[in-house]
Amino acid sequence: xxxxxxxxxxxxxxxxxxxxxxxxxxxxxxxxxxxxxxxxxxxxxxxxxxxxxxxxxxxxxxxxxxxxxxxxxxxxxxxxxxxxxxxxxxxxxxxxxxxxxxxxxxxxxxxxxxxxxxxxxxxxxxxxxxxxxxxxxxxxxxxxxxxxxxxxxxxxxxxxxxxxxxxxxxxxxxxxxxxxxxxxxxxxxxxxxxxxxxxxxxxxxxxxxxxxxxxxxxxxxxxxxxxxxxxxxxxxxxxxxxxxxxxxxxxxxxxxxxxxxxxxxxxxxxxxxxxxxxxxxxxxxxxxxxx
Numbered sequence: 001x002x003x004x005x006x007x008x009x010x011x012x013x014x015x016x017x018x019x020x021x022x023x024x025x026x027x028x029x030x031x032x033x034x035x036x037x038x039x040x041x042x043x044x045x046x047x048x049x050x051x052x053x054x055x056x057x058x059x060x061x062x063x064x065x066x067x068x069x070x071x072x073x074x075x076x077x078x079x080x081x082x083x084x085x086x087x088x089x090x091x092x093x094x095x096x097x098x099x100x101x102x103x104x105x106x107x108x109x110x111x112x113x114x115x116x117x118x119x120x121x122x123x124x125x126x127x128x129x130x131x132x133x134x135x136x137x138x139x140x141x142x143x144x145x146x147x148x149x150x151x152x153x154x155x156x157x158x159x160x161x162x163x164x165x166x167x168x169x170x171x172x173x174x175x176x177x178x179x180x181x182x183x184x185x186x187x188x189x190x191x192x193x194x195x196x197x198x199x200x201x202x203x204x205x206x207x208x209x210x211x212x213x214x215x216x217x218x219x220x221x222x223x224x225x226x227x228x229x230x231x232x233x234x235x236x237x238x239x240x241x242x243x244x245x246x247x248x249x250x251x252x253x254x255x256x257x258x259x260x261x262x263x264x265x266x267x268x269x270x271x272x273x274x275x276x277x278x279x280x281x282x283x284x285x286x287x288x289x290x291x
Contacts, residue, residue: 004028005149008057008064009048010077011095012040014233015121016067018128019094019154021046023065025131026153033057035077055084063146064114065092070242071101078108087113090146094119094135096178096239098246099168099253106166115143118165120174121155124234132156136170138163172250179247179261181218182240185281186264188222193288202227222282231279240281241268 005028009020012034024030024047033054034040040050051057058064058081068074074095078085091114093105102118109116117139127133133155137147144160151158163169195202206223209215225231244265251258267287274290276283 003149005062005146006031006060007150008033008054008061009067010054010057010064010081011035011067011069012043013067013069014125014235015094015123015128015133016065017043018125018131019065019067019133020048021129022131023150023153024048026149028149028153031057031061033077054078054081057081058086058089059084060086061089063090063092063150065094065150067094069095069239071097071105074105075101075108078105082112085112085114088115090115090117090143090150092117092119092147092150094121096120096174096243096246097171098175099172099250102168102171103166106164110166115140115146116165117143117147118168118170119147119151120171122174122177126234128154135159136161136173138167138169139165175243175247175250178243179258182244182247182264182268182281183260184216184218185222185240186267186284188219189226189282189285190267190288192223192226193285197288225280225282226285231276231283233278233280235281236278237268237272237281237283238277240284241265241272244268 007023007028007030009016009032012020012032020030020032020043030048032040032043032048032050037052044050054077066074091109106116117137119137122134131154135151135155135158138161161169192202195205244261248258248261268284271284271287274286276286
């Protein structure tokens with residue numbers, strides 16, 4: 001097999017754009033599609049062929065990489081391109097869609113002769129831009145020669161997990177990780193909101209815990225965004241609410257009550273409804289104020 005692949009990237013938002021750029025920089029022939037075409041068009045300057053139709057992107061591709069908001073969006077886009085999918089192509093499903101949707105996507109892949117890889121990624125937009133994502137993957141051995149070339153271009157490390165991709169072992173791990181990340185984010189916002197409400201200088205809070213067991217680098221990063229008023233998105237409020245709904249549903253379906261996740265989903269959704277949906281998830285802070 002040639003070192004160069006033809007890769008279709010479906011979804012060039014906060015994460016997908018960086019993935020497409022790094023694939024092109026690694027020498028692959030990259031075709032990118034995005035529902036809002038204008039968001040993909042800047043990729044042309046990086047050697048990516050931007051197309052207006054998902055079917056055109058996937059036609060003859062060795063690998064199809066999806067990075068879309070949720071399961072229904074992913075299913076709709078891939079179904080719309082079904083006639084152009086090449087049997088034997090590797091489908092790398094990198095979005096966070098939850099176990100139920102993942103099983104449906106895997107079934108669709110099997111019906112169309114695709115090699116399906118459950119492949120969520122860990123990282124923010126700058127990490128994706130730098131090609132330093134952490135990839136978690138599960139799928140058939142036959143997919144690995146293609147999948148590993150893609151992962152080498154977009155990530156710093158790949159953890160291959162045992163199990164059937166249809167069962168979503170990598171996606172289940174991603175939900176566990178995201179639960180921790182989103183709990184930290186929500187707690188940071190609510191703690192700083194409490195400090196404001198009680199008239200406590202947030203620097204006194206941060207200074208008191210500095211260097212101790214309660215200090216966390218992620219707290220520092222999100223606190224800086226909130227206190228500096230910089231909500232440039234790395235991961236959005238809308239995405240946080242969606243992921244927490246998936247986490248709560250997956251946990252409870254498996255017998256674990258996810259009280260904090262459910263409350264967090266409501267909190268981030270409230271911030272989204274206030275007009276912060278497309279801002280960085282640190283803007284969940286605003287859920288403590290207003291309606």
